[in-house]
Amino acid sequence: xxxxxxxxxxxxxxxxxxxxxxxxxxxxxxxxxxxxxxxxxxxxxxxxxxxxxxxxxxxxxxxxxxxxxxxxxxxxxxxxxxxxxxxxxxxxxxxxxxxxxxxxxxxxxxxxxxxxxxxxxxxxxxxxxxxxxxxxxxxxx
Numbered sequence: 001x002x003x004x005x006x007x008x009x010x011x012x013x014x015x016x017x018x019x020x021x022x023x024x025x026x027x028x029x030x031x032x033x034x035x036x037x038x039x040x041x042x043x044x045x046x047x048x049x050x051x052x053x054x055x056x057x058x059x060x061x062x063x064x065x066x067x068x069x070x071x072x073x074x075x076x077x078x079x080x081x082x083x084x085x086x087x088x089x090x091x092x093x094x095x096x097x098x099x100x101x102x103x104x105x106x107x108x109x110x111x112x113x114x115x116x117x118x119x120x121x122x123x124x125x126x127x128x129x130x131x132x133x134x135x136x137x138x139x140x141x
Contacts, residue, residue: 009038010038010039013035013038013039013040013088014038014039014040015039015040015041016040016041016087016088017040017041017042017044017085017086017087017088018035018040018042018043018044018086018087018088018089018090019044019046019082019083019086019088019089019090020032020035020043020044020045020046020089020090020092021046021047021073021079021089021090021091021092021093021115021119022046022047022073022091022092022093022094022134023043023044023045023046023047023056023068023092024045024047024049024052024053024055024056025047025049025052025092025093025094027092027134027136028045028047028090028092028093028134029052029056031090031092031134032045032056032066036060036063036065036066040065041065042065042066042067043065043066043067044067044068044069044082044086045066045067045068045069046069046071046073046079046082046093047068047070047071047093048070048071048072050070053068053070056068069082072115073091073093073111073115073116073118073119074110074111074114074115074118075118076118076121076122079115079118079119079122080118080121080122080125080126083122083123083125083126083128084126085126086123086126086128087128087129087130088128088129088130088131088132089119089123089128089130089131089132090132090134091116091119091131091132091133091134092134093111093115093119094111094112094115094134094135094136095107095108095111095112096136116133119131
């Protein structure tokens with residue numbers, strides 16, 4: 001992200017609590033990295049990969065604004081719980097590899113479709129101000 005754009009985004013994220021679903025993934029981790037260049041109050045990494053969370057915790061050990069929550073977007077109750085007090089959500093959790101989705105269609109639907117629905121419904125219930133859905137050009141249905 002060019003510095004000029006980051007400066008323009010600072011007021012939008014200033015003192016906000018931001019949740020990143022799939023925050024340890026290839027796209028989610030880059031979103032987290034960029035958010036930390038701004039001035040959010042807190043960035044919450046929500047993912048189901050405890051190993052990647054561990055690595056990320058080590059990488060950002062001195063970052064007080066970063067917290068980690070283990071969970072899966074397919075679990076509505078967990079998504080609703082983590083969304084309490086959140087101002088902005090980046091929804092990046094997904095199965096993105098087309099061959100994986102073709103080989104495991106039920107899992108793909110549960111994660112990419114039901115997971116997205118869970119994020120949207122919880123955001124409405126918790127009155128989240130902004131939800132940004134992240135998608136690649138790969139596993140889009």
